[in-house]
Amino acid sequence: VNAEIIAIGTELLLGQIANTNAQTISQMLPEVGANVYFHTVVGDNLARIHDVLEIARGRSDVIVITGGLGPTPDDLTREAVAASLGVGLERDEELAEGIRAVFTRLGREMPEDNLRQSDLPVGATPIPQEGTAPGFVIDAGGVTIFALPGVPWEMVAMMRKTVLPELRRRAGSGVILSRQVVVVGLGESATHQAIADIVASQTNPTIAFLAGGGEVRVRMTAAGPDAADANALIDPLEKSLRERLGDFAIPGDHASVADALIQMLIEGGLTVAAAESLTGGAIAQRLTAEAGASAYFKGSLVTYSTQSKHTVAHVPWEVLDGPGAVSEEAAASLAEAAAREFDADLGLGATGVAGPNEQEGKPVGTVFVAGHFRGRTEVRHVRAYGDRDHIRRIAMTSSCDLGRRLLQGL
Amino acid sequence: VNAEIIAIGTELLLGQIANTNAQTISQMLPEVGANVYFHTVVGDNLARIHDVLEIARGRSDVIVITGGLGPTPDDLTREAVAASLGVGLERDEELAEGIRAVFTRLGREMPEDNLRQSDLPVGATPIPQEGTAPGFVIDAGGVTIFALPGVPWEMVAMMRKTVLPELRRRAGSGVILSRQVVVVGLGESATHQAIADIVASQTNPTIAFLAGGGEVRVRMTAAGPDAADANALIDPLEKSLRERLGDFAIPGDHASVADALIQMLIEGGLTVAAAESLTGGAIAQRLTAEAGASAYFKGSLVTYSTQSKHTVAHVPWEVLDGPGAVSEEAAASLAEAAAREFDADLGLGATGVAGPNEQEGKPVGTVFVAGHFRGRTEVRHVRAYGDRDHIRRIAMTSSCDLGRRLLQGL
Numbered sequence: 001v002n003a004e005i006i007a008i009g010t011e012l013l014l015g016q017i018a019n020t021n022a023q024t025i026s027q028m029l030p031e032v033g034a035n036v037y038f039h040t041v042v043g044d045n046l047a048r049i050h051d052v053l054e055i056a057r058g059r060s061d062v063i064v065i066t067g068g069l070g071p072t073p074d075d076l077t078r079e080a081v082a083a084s085l086g087v088g089l090e091r092d093e094e095l096a097e098g099i100r101a102v103f104t105r106l107g108r109e110m111p112e113d114n115l116r117q118s119d120l121p122v123g124a125t126p127i128p129q130e131g132t133a134p135g136f137v138i139d140a141g142g143v144t145i146f147a148l149p150g151v152p153w154e155m156v157a158m159m160r161k162t163v164l165p166e167l168r169r170r171a172g173s174g175v176i177l178s179r180q181v182v183v184v185g186l187g188e189s190a191t192h193q194a195i196a197d198i199v200a201s202q203t204n205p206t207i208a209f210l211a212g213g214g215e216v217r218v219r220m221t222a223a224g225p226d227a228a229d230a231n232a233l234i235d236p237l238e239k240s241l242r243e244r245l246g247d248f249a250i251p252g253d254h255a256s257v258a259d260a261l262i263q264m265l266i267e268g269g270l271t272v273a274a275a276e277s278l279t280g281g282a283i284a285q286r287l288t289a290e291a292g293a294s295a296y297f298k299g300s301l302v303t304y305s306t307q308s309k310h311t312v313a314h315v316p317w318e319v320l321d322g323p324g325a326v327s328e329e330a331a332a333s334l335a336e337a338a339a340r341e342f343d344a345d346l347g348l349g350a351t352g353v354a355g356p357n358e359q360e361g362k363p364v365g366t367v368f369v370a371g372h373f374r375g376r377t378e379v380r381h382v383r384a385y386g387d388r389d390h391i392r393r394i395a396m397t398s399s400c401d402l403g404r405r406l407l408q409g410l
Numbered sequence: 411v412n413a414e415i416i417a418i419g420t421e422l423l424l425g426q427i428a429n430t431n432a433q434t435i436s437q438m439l440p441e442v443g444a445n446v447y448f449h450t451v452v453g454d455n456l457a458r459i460h461d462v463l464e465i466a467r468g469r470s471d472v473i474v475i476t477g478g479l480g481p482t483p484d485d486l487t488r489e490a491v492a493a494s495l496g497v498g499l500e501r502d503e504e505l506a507e508g509i510r511a512v513f514t515r516l517g518r519e520m521p522e523d524n525l526r527q528s529d530l531p532v533g534a535t536p537i538p539q540e541g542t543a544p545g546f547v548i549d550a551g552g553v554t555i556f557a558l559p560g561v562p563w564e565m566v567a568m569m570r571k572t573v574l575p576e577l578r579r580r581a582g583s584g585v586i587l588s589r590q591v592v593v594v595g596l597g598e599s600a601t602h603q604a605i606a607d608i609v610a611s612q613t614n615p616t617i618a619f620l621a622g623g624g625e626v627r628v629r630m631t632a633a634g635p636d637a638a639d640a641n642a643l644i645d646p647l648e649k650s651l652r653e654r655l656g657d658f659a660i661p662g663d664h665a666s667v668a669d670a671l672i673q674m675l676i677e678g679g680l681t682v683a684a685a686e687s688l689t690g691g692a693i694a695q696r697l698t699a700e701a702g703a704s705a706y707f708k709g710s711l712v713t714y715s716t717q718s719k720h721t722v723a724h725v726p727w728e729v730l731d732g733p734g735a736v737s738e739e740a741a742a743s744l745a746e747a748a749a750r751e752f753d754a755d756l757g758l759g760a761t762g763v764a765g766p767n768e769q770e771g772k773p774v775g776t777v778f779v780a781g782h783f784r785g786r787t788e789v790r791h792v793r794a795y796g797d798r799d800h801i802r803r804i805a806m807t808s809s810c811d812l813g814r815r816l817l818q819g820l
Contacts, residue, residue, distance in 0.1 A: 010618050011619075011629070012433075012436075013446045013447065013449065014436060014440070014588065014618070014629065015432075015433045015437035015446075016620050016629065017620065017622070018428045018430045019428060019433070019449065020428045022422075022428075022429065022451070023425045023427070023429070025425070026424060027424070028425075030424070036423045036424075037423065037452070037453065038423075038452055038462070039422065039449070039450065039451035040448065040450050040451075041432070041448065041450075042447070042448055043447065044618070048448075055465060072598075072609075074618065074619070108600075111600070111602070111603040113602065113603065113606070114599060132599070151622070151796075152622075152797070153796040153797040153800055156797070188481075188482075190518075190521070192482045192521070193521040193523065199482075199483070200483065208421055208424070208454070208484065209421075209484070210421040210426050210427065211561075217426065219424065219426065274712075280694050280697075280707075281690075281693075281694030281698070281710055281712060283691070284694075284712040284714075285690055285691045285692060285695050287690075288691070288714060289690075289799075291765065291766050291767075293690070293714065294715065297690075297714050297715075298714055298715045298717075298718055299711070299712045299713045299715060299718045299722060300712040300714075301712075301722070302684075302709045303709045304694075304703065304704060304708055304709045304710075305707075305752070307708075308683075308708055308709040308751075308753075311751070311752075311753070312709060312752065342722065343721070355701065356701050357701075387563040390562070
């Protein structure tokens with residue numbers, strides 16, 4: 001099944017938001033054996049949405065549309081799909097009732113506009129609303145079009161409840177599976193060079209590289225009649241790649257080094273805390289991103305000012321006035337403070353210069369990360385690069401990697 | 411000028427990353443009067459990249475490609491553009507020299523693959539590398555194609571140094587300007603209902619809505635021969651919108667309520683600190699996202715565990731054992747701790763239930779935010795909705811809004 005994703009909304013073309021919906025849907029469709037070949041973004045314009053639909057209908061089996069199902073006049077997905085199929089719109093009374101019920105439950109008056117959301121192209125099957133916007137699915141001459149709201153959590157719920165089960169039912173068999181080897185401490189070119197001959201000889205699984213934030217992800221993707229077959233194709237390839245990449249490759253199938261650290265913490269029944277400067281809470285954000293974080297994450301001291309490194313994290317003035325707030329010594333002291341103040345098994349510390357200006361005479365990209373575990377403190381000096389955000393991500397990744405290595409005995 | 415953006419990379423179609431490059435480029439192009447009408451994402455496949463280029467050449471004046479310029483065999487942008495134009499590739503010796511120099515400077519051996527990056531379509535003008543990947547610009551029968559690397563900071567540098575100046579030079583005149591009114595505490599439908607008649611009568615400026623994370627952004631976009639004209643079109647519209655939206659609208663032209671708070675802090679020479687639970691460092695992350703944050707941001711206590719709310723932020727056990735860690739009293743105590751421990755003018759506190767499970771018998775979405783400023787502590791009970799990430803964003807937004815209101819005397 002060849003699938004593509006169309007996101008509708010002028011806010012995407014103005015750059016007000018990133019197209020995270022396409023990312024989320026792309027992660028989900030391969031679960032049911034659908035290959036995503038294109039993403040398109042188009043604004044709230046009937047003619048252009050129509051043109052994009054025509055192109056998509058000519059090259060894909062399944063089209064997932066997201067956005068343009070809201071109550072305001074610039075929400076035009078219903079009209080555009082109807083026009084593309086040459087049919088009219090028809091009010092679905094059951095949906096209309098459901099929309100009225102949502103407002104009654106919230107004790108709010110329903111703006112009359114909202115009933116537009118129950119007008120569907122003739123022949124469409126409604127997908128019941130999760131928030132207030134219903135979706136729909138319709139057959140367009142052998143091409144299936146799913147139209148989902150742009151609100152991420154509503155879209156995800158409809159993907160799980162309707163789109164994936166429907167596609168799985170049709171596919172019957174055939175899956176695409178991916179697995180990653182995450183590499184830390186080796187650049188993208190060097191990683192590729194180390195495994196170039198393996199990559200060149202691969203067709204199924206295929207291999208893709210993704211570098212950023214201090215990690216290179218080597219992704220192996222296999223297609224097979226079922227999961228066991230796809231896994232059997234990936235297993236020997238992963239083994240060869242790991243032999244070449246050695247200690248630079250994180251053990252296990254993780255999307256990132258942070259995920260590897262989290263799994264080790266959970267399996268070991270261990271807790272972690274941080275004390276961070278340049279990362280500004282990024283370590284805490286990352287380690288609390290998933291549900292269940294309270295089992296292993298205790299907290300973080302985000303000591304952004306030099307003074308607070310002393311008053312809150314108790315980094316000695318001899319360190320701050322001597323080697324400085326950006327130093328091996330400060331990083332070590334932060335990691336120890338994290339473990340001590342939060343009574344955590346593992347303490348992580350990060351300090352450095354995110355830019356755009358140098359600090360204490362240290363250049364932008366200077367990063368020190370530290371870990372403290374069972375009486376042992378280790379520090380790494382990392383030379384990060386790129387813009388402010390990228391330097392912060394590298395610092396976060398590096399501190400998680402050091403934490404992971406400490407847990408496994410370095 | 412009609413522009414479109416093509417992002418190349420299978421990692422985007424697999425959902426490994428969001429297409430933030432398209433977002434960034436979309437924010438930049440209107441500065442030089444270019445309208446972005448489409449984003450497309452296509453994988454590392456020569457035939458499909460070729461097809462996408464043909465479609466784009468048929469509907470746009472300017473095409474900005476990002477990605478596929480790396481050193482590995484799956485980097486195919488150079489080949490695809492050459493094929494679309496019916497020309498070959500030619501090595502640019504100056505670029506090759508530059509690539510060798512980068513590796514010499516880093517003291518690393520250059521993988522031979524990397525020289526592929528200096529092979530450009532015949533007729534292209536090189537754009538010098540920022541990292542290791544050069545870009546190029548080429549005329550395709552009246553359509554200008556810019557090819558930039560996928561690494562965000564390299565892409566941004568080339569946009570600033572080459573793409574925008576070149577387009578500005580050609581455009582001569584004509585700008586598109588946008589301004590936003592940010593609304594907090596009113597839903598998207600209710601916001602639209604309040605201003606529906608104004609929206610319906612608008613053509614230039616146009617009005618777009620963007621809701622999420624506890625904010626509704628009402629974006630006014632005007633086209634005019636120069637900035638003064640475009641602003642003169644927006645001014646009376648903004649005035650009418652603000653009259654309708656009243657106190658729900660944040661004063662000033664900001665992208666978000668966090669930006670409004672930051673500007674007030676800077677203008678007042680004030681500092682802020684946070685003590686956060688469910689947000690897991692999101693308040694700190696947001697307030698340190700921009701360069702210069704150290705002027706106003708002191709730090710944050712991320713007290714994720716209940717115990718650490720007492721040991722680190724000194725929330726009394728009577729509160730934690732009584733009303734609980736998710737309570738008005740806990741939020742107030744956190745805001746006061748933030749101001750006190752970091753010696754900050756404004757203290758922000760946030761606690762709540764991000765989900766997926768209820769806590770202390772309080773349902774998912776229960777959020778209490780607090781602010782402490784000049785001896786005064788204020789708390790707000792917010793009913794947040796959506797998934798875990800959305801609830802955390804609403805909590806962050808709500809705490810910034812309360813901080814902003816405290817600074818202006820509520």
